[in-house]
Amino acid sequence: MTDPKDIDKNAVSLAVDDQKIVGTLLRPEIPVPGFLFIHGWGGDQEEDLGHAEELARLGCICLTFDLRGHAESGADKEQVTRQDSLNDVLAAYDYLASQPLVDGHAIGVVGTSYGGYLAMLLTANRPVRWLAMRVPALYPDDHWETPKAKLDKAVVRAYREKPHSPGSDRALSACTEFRGDVLIIESERDEQIPREAMLSMQASFRQANSLSHRIIHGASHAMREEKHQRVYATLLANWIEEMVRASRLTYR
Known part of the structure; x- marks a missing residue:
């Protein structure tokens, strides 16, 4: 651990x-x-800073950031498209990867909800070794350039409630090609991401090196209760520590 x-x-x-x-x-x-x-x-980067600090103490370089339209980052949130968000993620990834101390073959991504969706898309564009997602969201490819805030919520909900085969959309296609390690953390009482969406994602990671699935019992999508946040923090830190330790043993 790092002091x-x-x-x-x-x-x-x-x-x-x-x-x-x-x-x-x-x-x-x-x-x-x-x-x-x-x-x-x-959301904003504040919700991730505590987790990032914990991983930094484990010996990892971490980058948190605010997507455009959120907190102190620029742009009108009502006009931000999924492509805009993906561009932000790509820029943040490239900045992290450019840091002198970062091993380009050992970069992980931690995404929550919409951030989990973007993390899946990221794996199709950049090398990712570890992919951890809490309540990852799923969206149809239609209306890609429509501002995210203006997507038809009923259409999105209906899409999530149907089972989808691997490769059915951009995110699931990215999952089928991912060969790293995956952690999916689900909330038992998630009111936004149905069970069908989770199963579609799990089924798509056909070539992943490993797939771990955890359910936080009693938790909602937003996971406001402190006890649920503690469970998530423990699951995430333990999984990443296991992954990082295994990778270091491989290099020996």
Whole structure:
């Protein structure tokens, strides 16, 4: 573990499509794997900072950031498309990967809800070794350039309630090609992501090196209760520590 006083925390600002997104880079003093955190729609990097700090203490370089239209990042949230969000994620990933201490072959992504959806899309565009998602969302490919806030919620809900075969949409197609390790954390009382969507995602990771699935009993989608947040923090930290330790043994 890394002593907290040995962790550097720096604010970063990235330009994407003439807009600004802001984030926080946390890094220890030794070369280690990197982890990118992607918050959910309507959230911000604050919800990820605690988890990122915990992983930094385990010896990982972490980057949290605000998607455009959220918190201090630029743009009108009502006009942000999924492509805009994906561009933000790609820029954040490239920034993390460019850090001198980051091993380009050992980068993980942690996404929540909409952030989990973006994380799946990211794996089709950049190398990702570890993919951890809490209540990952699923969307139909139709109306890709429509602002995310203006998507028909009834259509999205209906899409999530139907089982989909691997490769049915961009996100599930990305899952079929992913060969790293996957952690999916589900909320037992999720009112936004039906069980069918979770099963469609799990079935799509056909080539993954490993797939772990956990359910936080009694938790809602937003997971506001502190006891559920503690369970999630423990599951995430333990899984990443296991993955990182295994990777270091491989290199020996």
